[in-house]
Amino acid sequence: MHNGTSAKKTGRPRSADADHAILEATRAALVELGWGKLTMGDVATRAGVAKTTLYRRWAGKNELVVDAVAVLFDELELPDRGSLQADIEDVVLQFAALLALPEARTALMAVVAESTSDDALRQRIREAIVDRQKRLVVLGRRRAQERGELPPDEPQDPAGTDATTQIDLIFDVIAGAVVHRTLVSGEPVDPTWARTFTTLLLGGLAAIR
Amino acid sequence: MHNGTSAKKTGRPRSADADHAILEATRAALVELGWGKLTMGDVATRAGVAKTTLYRRWAGKNELVVDAVAVLFDELELPDRGSLQADIEDVVLQFAALLALPEARTALMAVVAESTSDDALRQRIREAIVDRQKRLVVLGRRRAQERGELPPDEPQDPAGTDATTQIDLIFDVIAGAVVHRTLVSGEPVDPTWARTFTTLLLGGLAAIR
Amino acid sequence: MHNGTSAKKTGRPRSADADHAILEATRAALVELGWGKLTMGDVATRAGVAKTTLYRRWAGKNELVVDAVAVLFDELELPDRGSLQADIEDVVLQFAALLALPEARTALMAVVAESTSDDALRQRIREAIVDRQKRLVVLGRRRAQERGELPPDEPQDPAGTDATTQIDLIFDVIAGAVVHRTLVSGEPVDPTWARTFTTLLLGGLAAIR
Amino acid sequence: MHNGTSAKKTGRPRSADADHAILEATRAALVELGWGKLTMGDVATRAGVAKTTLYRRWAGKNELVVDAVAVLFDELELPDRGSLQADIEDVVLQFAALLALPEARTALMAVVAESTSDDALRQRIREAIVDRQKRLVVLGRRRAQERGELPPDEPQDPAGTDATTQIDLIFDVIAGAVVHRTLVSGEPVDPTWARTFTTLLLGGLAAIR
DNA sequence: CTGTAATCGAGACGGTACGTCGGGTCTTCAA
DNA sequence: TTGAAGACCCGACGTACCGTCTCGATTACAG
Numbered sequence: 007m008h009n010g011t012s013a014k015k016t017g018r019p020r021s022a023d024a025d026h027a028i029l030e031a032t033r034a035a036l037v038e039l040g041w042g043k044l045t046m047g048d049v050a051t052r053a054g055v056a057k058t059t060l061y062r063r064w065a066g067k068n069e070l071v072v073d074a075v076a077v078l079f080d081e082l083e084l085p086d087r088g089s090l091q092a093d094i095e096d097v098v099l100q101f102a103a104l105l106a107l108p109e110a111r112t113a114l115m116a117v118v119a120e121s122t123s124d125d126a127l128r129q130r131i132r133e134a135i136v137d138r139q140k141r142l143v144v145l146g147r148r149r150a151q152e153r154g155e156l157p158p159d160e161p162q163d164p165a166g167t168d169a170t171t172q173i174d175l176i177f178d179v180i181a182g183a184v185v186h187r188t189l190v191s192g193e194p195v196d197p198t199w200a201r202t203f204t205t206l207l208l209g210g211l212a213a214i215r
Numbered sequence: 216m217h218n219g220t221s222a223k224k225t226g227r228p229r230s231a232d233a234d235h236a237i238l239e240a241t242r243a244a245l246v247e248l249g250w251g252k253l254t255m256g257d258v259a260t261r262a263g264v265a266k267t268t269l270y271r272r273w274a275g276k277n278e279l280v281v282d283a284v285a286v287l288f289d290e291l292e293l294p295d296r297g298s299l300q301a302d303i304e305d306v307v308l309q310f311a312a313l314l315a316l317p318e319a320r321t322a323l324m325a326v327v328a329e330s331t332s333d334d335a336l337r338q339r340i341r342e343a344i345v346d347r348q349k350r351l352v353v354l355g356r357r358r359a360q361e362r363g364e365l366p367p368d369e370p371q372d373p374a375g376t377d378a379t380t381q382i383d384l385i386f387d388v389i390a391g392a393v394v395h396r397t398l399v400s401g402e403p404v405d406p407t408w409a410r411t412f413t414t415l416l417l418g419g420l421a422a423i424r
Numbered sequence: 425m426h427n428g429t430s431a432k433k434t435g436r437p438r439s440a441d442a443d444h445a446i447l448e449a450t451r452a453a454l455v456e457l458g459w460g461k462l463t464m465g466d467v468a469t470r471a472g473v474a475k476t477t478l479y480r481r482w483a484g485k486n487e488l489v490v491d492a493v494a495v496l497f498d499e500l501e502l503p504d505r506g507s508l509q510a511d512i513e514d515v516v517l518q519f520a521a522l523l524a525l526p527e528a529r530t531a532l533m534a535v536v537a538e539s540t541s542d543d544a545l546r547q548r549i550r551e552a553i554v555d556r557q558k559r560l561v562v563l564g565r566r567r568a569q570e571r572g573e574l575p576p577d578e579p580q581d582p583a584g585t586d587a588t589t590q591i592d593l594i595f596d597v598i599a600g601a602v603v604h605r606t607l608v609s610g611e612p613v614d615p616t617w618a619r620t621f622t623t624l625l626l627g628g629l630a631a632i633r
Numbered sequence: 634m635h636n637g638t639s640a641k642k643t644g645r646p647r648s649a650d651a652d653h654a655i656l657e658a659t660r661a662a663l664v665e666l667g668w669g670k671l672t673m674g675d676v677a678t679r680a681g682v683a684k685t686t687l688y689r690r691w692a693g694k695n696e697l698v699v700d701a702v703a704v705l706f707d708e709l710e711l712p713d714r715g716s717l718q719a720d721i722e723d724v725v726l727q728f729a730a731l732l733a734l735p736e737a738r739t740a741l742m743a744v745v746a747e748s749t750s751d752d753a754l755r756q757r758i759r760e761a762i763v764d765r766q767k768r769l770v771v772l773g774r775r776r777a778q779e780r781g782e783l784p785p786d787e788p789q790d791p792a793g794t795d796a797t798t799q800i801d802l803i804f805d806v807i808a809g810a811v812v813h814r815t816l817v818s819g820e821p822v823d824p825t826w827a828r829t830f831t832t833l834l835l836g837g838l839a840a841i842r
Numbered sequence: 843c844t845g846t847a848a849t850c851g852a853g854a855c856g857g858t859a860c861g862t863c864g865g866g867t868c869t870t871c872a873a
Numbered sequence: 874t875t876g877a878a879g880a881c882c883c884g885a886c887g888t889a890c891c892g893t894c895t896c897g898a899t900t901a902c903a904g
Contacts, residue, residue: 645854646854647855677856684857686855
């Protein structure tokens with residue numbers, strides 16, 4: 007977040023309402039205008055807040071938008087559907103549904119784009135958005151191991167892949183494929199595609215062990 | 216490209232040199248400044264061209280950059296390394312190397328980001344960049360079929376996937392995973408990762424048949 | 425004029441129609457747009473002529489406008505109304521009527537304004553417009569002398585003014601007063617004002633002898 | 634001036650320094666560059682001010698220049714030289730000296746030229762420049778009446794002219810003649826000319842009573 | 843209850859880039 | 874050689890946002 011537990015003793019305290027109003031306004035503006043047309047002044051106006059107030063809390067457009075959309079990604083969940091295949095299909099569809107929201111797709115790509123030339127921003131994105139979703143992979147994998155669908159983690163087999171590498175790979179493949187199909191190829195992620203993709207992924211996982 | 220075979224009979228013809236100079240200048244500016252700091256005026260100056268000339272050919276920054284970087288992606292090739300596994304690993308590494316170029320990574324993500332709220336731009340990107348690289352998947356797949364590594368296309372098996380669906384899926388998985396690992400996860404795509412990823416992909420392909 | 429009797433032997437001859445169309449279009453554009461909004465491109469379009477054609481004949485906006493409006497001032501005449509007072513009143517009203525035409529008032533002031541920092545232009549204005557109207561003063565003065573209303577020119581009386589000085593002074597006073605009242609004060613020059621002004625002028629002329 | 638006593642309660646107040654710096658810079662730029670080459674951007678730079686600041690106060694070049702030069706005309710004074718003839722000669726020479734300044738001559742004519750097709754501008758000029766100088770005529774006339782050089786204002790004699798008409802006439806004749814001789818005829822206004830002209834004027838004034 | 847201090851909305855500030863417009867030149871093809 | 878068409882370089886336009894700054898007016902907590 008933008009401010010930690012910094013010590014502030016005296017003076018008028020910051021309005022908590024303002025924070026919510028600003029983030030809400032940011033999301034609304036993203037939907038209507040897209041990243042490129044979104045302006046700080048407009049966000050301030052929508053939030054009924056002065057630009058000063060906005061800049062007192064966030065350093066710029068990037069930081070503001072990251073915070074504004076991060077919360078959306080926290081809503082992803084991994085329900086226990088009984089099998090790994092079903093679990094993955096479910097989360098793939100959830101993720102696709104999220105990327106169907108204009109504010110999410112637009113904001114995600116925009117901040118990622120900015121981050122290609124801004125390491126601090128990349129770090130922030132990773133912390134606020136990306137790494138937090140890895141929990142889904144970790145959780146799903148553990149459940150599958152408990153069900154016996156996947157073998158338990160073992161001391162690294164030189165011919166195989168260790169747990170971290172595997173988790174990262176799964177994450178990149180799932181997130182990458184869904185994002186690419188949705189935003190680049192522009193094709194829908196429907197249950198059929200989700201099933202085929204998941205089948206491919208699980209088939210592949212068996213192969214890398 | 217920005218102009219088709221429109222009929223223009225009279226008047227001074229447009230300078231072909233200007234086109235090249237502008238696109239070259241755009242790539243140079245992208246490397247030095249990145250997407251965010253790149254300005255139309257600067258590109259014009261670098262190209263030794265008036266801003267008007269630039270706007271006469273491209274509607275804005277997005278369109279210009281798409282054309283400027285499209286050519287970079289055309290350099291990807293699929294050498295025949297003797298096996299499908301080797302072919303894919305090779306092209307994965309080529310793609311990763313391309314995304315390591317600042318002008319390519321920054322420009323690609325930026326225009327994709329803009330395209331989330333601009334259908335015309337998305338269409339342009341797809342034509343100029345994305346669809347043209349599908350040729351690599353098509354070619355690699357045909358070679359593998361000739362080698363017997365993959366079964367020939369058959370009348371659609373209701374339980375399987377038809378050729379087009381499979382090509383699209385492969386494309387989304389490869390491109391998505393490489394882009395995600397490179398630009399979002401921020402981890403390197405090295406030969407080891409390429410091998411593991413390719414193994415997963417081929418294992419998965421066997422599963423969806 | 426813009427071209428003298430320059431020798432042109434070969435090639436396609438210049439269109440005489442073009443000249444008229446251009447000057448006519450210039451006057452029309454002046455009326456509608458005023459000096460500041462008048463553009464060479466617009467004049468060319470109105471005249472159904474290419475900009476090239478226009479620049480082949482005139483060096484720029486100033487020269488073009490001077491020629492376009494010069495002809496208007498040539499229409500001033502000094503009818504013989506029987507007395508100097510009546511003659512002056514008549515020409516004052518003619519001049520005022522001319523300055524009531526938007527193309528004349530606007531063009532005259534505009535080129536005079538430009539001429540404050542362009543000696544060549546001032547020279548051109550003086551030749552094309554100003555000096556040609558001095559004929560009216562010279563003629564009126566001679567008629568008055570013939571009628572006996574004014575004394576004949578004499579060898580310079582040290583206490584008086586010689587002929588040239590007097591002509592210049594009369595011209596400046598008449599032209600200046602009419603222009604100032606019309607364009608600066610923004611008051612109308614009607615017969616009453618013309619009579620009072622002429623009375624003042626003639627009374628003054630008697631005093632400087 | 635450009636802003637009246639408009640009520641503005643909140644927000645940062647406009648910088649008074651900026652106003653002065655801008656007007657000063659405008660005059661300097663007029664001297665160096667003349668009206669035609671003067672640009673808003675250059676004025677802003679000279680004044681150490683952003684273009685926005687400039688446009689926040691003045692609608693355009695015309696309005697700015699009117700205000701910038703208006704102050705020059707306020708420096709004209711009518712010293713009491715003991716006789717009406719001497720007073721007029723003095724102010725005529727002052728006015729001529731003012732018109733010898735490049736910034737004054739060029740700016741005055743340019744804005745008058747623009748005003749021929751812009752009523753709001755004409756109004757502004759009249760308020761800021763023209764009408765304010767009528768004070769000189771009014772003052773000189775009253776002094777002369779006190780000295781007995783001119784008869785006191787009387788209830789309008791049907792055969793004569795009332796006070797306002799006379800003041801306007803005198804103003805148009807003096808200003809018009811000086812401007813015309815200086816800027817159109819391009820001849821100098823020296824003491825000799827001033828004397829002759831003043832003699833004519835006073836002689837004429839006697840005639841219209 | 844009275845300071846002190848940080849907050850608030852408002853809006854002016856110095857900048858940078860925008861995309862357009864007009865000036866005057868140059869290049870092509872047709873007459 | 875002229876003419877229409879239109880692309881060219883150049884420079885200024887007036888606008889939009891940026892992120893900072895100054896205002897006067899609220900709030901809180903501290904003494």
